[in-house]
Amino acid sequence: MNELIPHIAWFETLQRVDVASVGGKNSSLGEMIQHLAAQGVDVPPGFATTADAYWTYIDANNLREKVSLLVGDWQRGKMSLAETGQTIRTLILRGDWPERTANEIREAYRELSRRAGKTDSPVAVRSSATAEDLPDASFAGQQETYLNIRGEDDLLNACRRCYASLFTDRAISYRQTRGFDHMKVALSIGVQQMVRSDIGGSGVMFSIDTETGFDKIVLINAAWGLGENVVQGAVDPDEYQVYKPLLDNPALKPIIERKRGAKAIKMIYGSGETPTRNVPTSKAERAALVLSDDEIMVLARWATTIERHYGCPMDMEWARDGETGRLYIVQARPETVQAQRKAPEFRSYTIASKGKTLIKGLSIGDAVVSGHACLIESAKDIDQFIDGSILVTSTTDPDWVPIMKRAAAIITDHGGRTSHAAIVSRELGLPAVVGTGNATEILHTGQELTVSCAEGDEGMVYEGTAEFSVETVDVSNLPTTKTGVMLNLANPGAAFRWWRLPTDGIGLTRMEFVINNAIQIHPMALIHFDRLKDESVKQEIETLTAGYANKPDYFVDKLARGLARLCASTYPKPAIIRMSDFKTNEYAGLIGGADFEPSEENPMIGFRGASRYYSPRYREGFALECRAIKRLREEMGFTNAVVMIPFCRSVGEAKAVLEVMAENGLTRGENGLKVYVMCEIPSNVILAAKFAEYFDGFSIGSNDLTQLTLGVDRDSGELSDLFDEQDEAVKWMIARVIDEAGKAGAKIGLCGQAPSDHPEFARFLVECGIDTISVTPDSFIKVKKQVAEAEKAS
Structure with a gap:
């Protein structure tokens, strides 16, 4: 190994052409710091270990040949995937740091702490494989991230664990499926100054609609605390959508969706052996939106700036510092699913008949699938999964990928559109209904189900096998009229x-559909809330309008x-x-409507419309x-x-x-x-x-x-x-x-x-x-x- 090649590179010296040296995550962080900071995009400072540092560690511990032989034995069927991964990880974790590499990491960490004005500044330690985040491969969650790491020794231990995570079962399986040579993929480590999102908020955003590929939308998910819960789908986040073409006008706020998530838990700083931990959120936190409208607009504008610079739809992670209130982008990578779809072609599903609706959640994908449920609540039981079944579970993480590949569809209790289950389902081309809240309580193994993700943002799970048809439509050759x-x-x-x-x-959008489904309450019941006689109706209205100081708003x-x-x-x-254009009997069916509507013999030609x-x-x-x-x-x-x-x-x-x-x-x-x-x-x-x-x-x-x-x-x-x-x-x-x-x-x-x-x-x-x-x-x-x-x- 050439001793003149540095093992450390500061983010501000890197660009996206440096993927071979520092991987996709780290090269992208450097690219943004160099080229987008002047446009207002904030990225926390940090440094990366290089691919040469990885190979120096591997060779200093004589691991290259051992790892190659173990992978070869697995490929020839002599060892199981679990045995292979465990053996390789143990070898890496038992290795010693080469003195030069360790010294460079220690000195860079001291300098980062000096820049932050702190002793032993807390850092995020993220893995960045040198083949990751390519246009057709996301490597989502394949390697590990460690948060709130403090001190030189803890940092070196976290870096060693990052190296070992290059050979988790899921990472080995993913590379094998994608055709990557295991012995040609190195691992860079990003050491980034922590954003105090543990007392703020964080999340994920895309510069494209993740389900339809609609390219004029920024999708933002947000939760309290550190961002791992959003990425892993352990929390049901807030969701915001912003219309990109109108962002250039500072007088406008084109926020077209602002949906409050349950946000039942948040990840905060721990201590000692447990640097992070999950705690329940307060009632006030669950009731509140994580982001203000102004913050939503800042993030959306950053998303379009980043997308414009990279020239493709982007998948980004953001964090808000609870001490300073500042927003940061902590990761950015190309979106890898919608970018590969054929633009002029899409599938249209029509459901002819269906059973009763069992549960609802967020719709991921655009397909309809029928099959039998297979309920697996813990990753340790994944060997019980039946191939071709509909996987029902609480949440997924990268350990679940091997069985997700064998599923016909996926249903989870928790997670948003940017959760692990959602990202992997899209990449695998599977329909998924995530964030149902109670799928594992209502569904059971062997139950016949139909999963529909072809009816809009809301994913539906129906009882039994539905009748449906699918048509592939190519719109590129339609005549002009x-x-x-x-x-x-x-x-x-x-x-x-x-x-x-x-x-x-x-040519026609019916306002009453929005009122009936998104609002549900009669407008006069909001204006004259005090006139309502039924206390249960008043309580229902109070619940729906929580967060609004003025009910008509x-x-x-x-x-x-x-x-x-x-x-x-x-x-x-x-x-x-x-x-x-409701009729009076339909208006009366809205919450609180009965107190404000007359009774008519023939509502069809009665008190409706303009009158x-x-x-x-x-x-x-x-x-x-x-x-x-x-x-x-x-x-x-x-x-x-x-x-x-x-x-x-x-x-x-x-x-x-x-x-x-x-x-x-x-x-x-x-x-x-x-x-x-x-x-x-x-x-x-x-x-x-x-x-x-x-x-x-x-x-x-x-x-x-x-x-x-x-x-x-x-x-x-x-x-x-x-x-x-x-x-x-x-x-x-x-x-x-x-x-x-x-x-x-x-x-x-x-x-x-x-x-x-x-x-x-x-x-x-x-x-x-x-x-x-x-x-x-x-x-x-x-x-x-x-x-x-x-x-x-x-």
């Missing part, structure tokens, strides 16, 4: 699934963020948001809806949001609604605000020219228009044969309003079900000269082709 083809979307959690479709925007915040996810999926193309917005019964509730839209457009920046008014019976109602909107800061035409009206009542067709004076566009709701044109209750089983959106009278109404809108210079589209169920109906709409057709995502391809053929024929 003059007539816009848009999507009908309601579920914010599923919006990013469809980002690769070449849509012209969202809960409604505004949840609604704005839910709608923001939908707008983000298509920005800057329009997203047409229909204001709430509610200026009525004393609901005017205050509509004001909250307007506040949410105003925040969505002006504070978050989604100016592509178009407001649409449903069930507007008369021109007088149009005037009244626009006046109430203006009172609440939404004036048609200001800041580019467009207001559309649903065309679903015959009066909308008959007086189309007059309605066009008050609205920028029409969206034909063919379901209600058919019902009211034919006088047929669309929900009546007895009259189902008469309900036909392609009836001659209905088509006359549609053709008439398209013509009238065109004359008035107003936009007109159709968002009803007919084109989705009958793609040939699209031909009729094109012939009438419609501007846009909005369909369900699963029928987009068929309708797009039908529109292209119709345009060609005409």
Whole structure:
């Protein structure tokens, strides 16, 4: 070994081209310190041992040949993986430090402590394999990390344990699977000044949506204490999502998701033989969000800065110092799963029938799998796993990887989207439902299950074997059309699934879906909480609105963020948001709703839509809806949001609604605000020219228009044969309003079900000269082709 080659390199001297010398983690830390510090990205200082230091240690203890022989015996089946790994690790741990290497580590540690102004400054000791974090291999969690290491002797012991961790069972298995030569991979060690996140917070973030590959999102997970719990999935973290294209405007805060996690434990400093330990979090910590909005924005901007510098989506770890409040990036590596997916191709799953929902969690991946459960609660019992089963466990760490490879799907009690279970499941291409809370209590070995990760952010576990179909769609060869083809979307959690479709925007998003699922509470029950009579209802509202000083703010915040996810999926193309269109019986079904809704014989044509917005019964509730839209457009920046008014019976109602909107800061035409009206009542067709004076566009709701044109209750089983959106009278109404809108210079589209169920109906709409057709995502391809053929024929 050349004695002139240094065994220590300070981070600030390293760049990403130094992977062969100091591995992916350490070279990346140096790259950021050198090139991104000037752009505000903070990285804690430190130093790395080199690959030469590793080989010097191996050769000084005469281990190279011994290790090679042991690996060869395992490869030839003479030894088990466990025996091989244990024997090699023992050899390395019994080795002595070469004097020169030990002295260089000691001196560098003293200098790092001097820079920190402390004696025996606490450091993080991280392994950095010289082949890790390549574009197609993450090596996630393959080697060890040791936190809160103090003193020279403890540091040298931690470094020795890092060397030994190059030959854990999981690391040997991973290299073998990936085709890496075990004797050509060295280990560098990063020694980094500790961030006092033990009394602050920490987590992981990605510059891409980890499940769909949507590249305009920063995903941040956060928990109290040191970050190992988030990485390993031992804690259910907070989750934040930020829309990247709007980050350059300092006046905006495009935080489109802010979800509080359970955060039941946190890792803090220990002492002596136990440098770290887990303790329960306080009730206040569990109830609070780890990051403020300003901190979320700082991290999101750093993520985009790092991504821009590296030229690819990134996987990063961050920490917040509890003493200074400063944020730091402690690791950054290329994202390795979505980066390898074929961009124009994606799979679409459709579930035809399913059993009852057993549990829910976070959805990882985009597949549906049926099989039998295999419950394994401890890593020591993994030999009981049945190949091809659905693994059910509390949490996973790298020791679980060998059986995760043999699983059909994975379900865990704990963990977020950046946990070990989530990262490895993505890399293996397995669907996983993580953070269920109670899977190991409810499910049992041998139980027949269906795991669905194809219905949005929420992963579902159904009883029995579901019937489902899968279609692989290549969108690169779809024809272009003059007539816009848009999507009908309601579920914010599923919006990013469809980002690769070449849509012209969202033609209909139903506000009531967000209210029903994300908010659950009647807005008037939040405004007039004191009027509620049922104490159990009041307690339920108190629980849901915890963390909000003002209960109506809960409604505004949840609604704005839910709608923001939908707008983000298509920005800057329009997203047409229909204001709430519950019927009174549906409103009454919301928490606290029964105290504020009248009882009606026929809610379908009763107190709904526009008539509610200026009525004393609901005017205050509509004001909250307007506040949410105003925040969505002006504070978050989604100016592509178009407001649409449903069930507007008369021109007088149009005037009244626009006046109430203006009172609440939404004036048609200001800041580019467009207001559309649903065309679903015959009066909308008959007086189309007059309605066009008050609205920028029409969206034909063919379901209600058919019902009211034919006088047929669309929900009546007895009259189902008469309900036909392609009836001659209905088509006359549609053709008439398209013509009238065109004359008035107003936009007109159709968002009803007919084109989705009958793609040939699209031909009729094109012939009438419609501007846009909005369909369900699963029928987009068929309708797009039908529109292209119709345009060609005409």
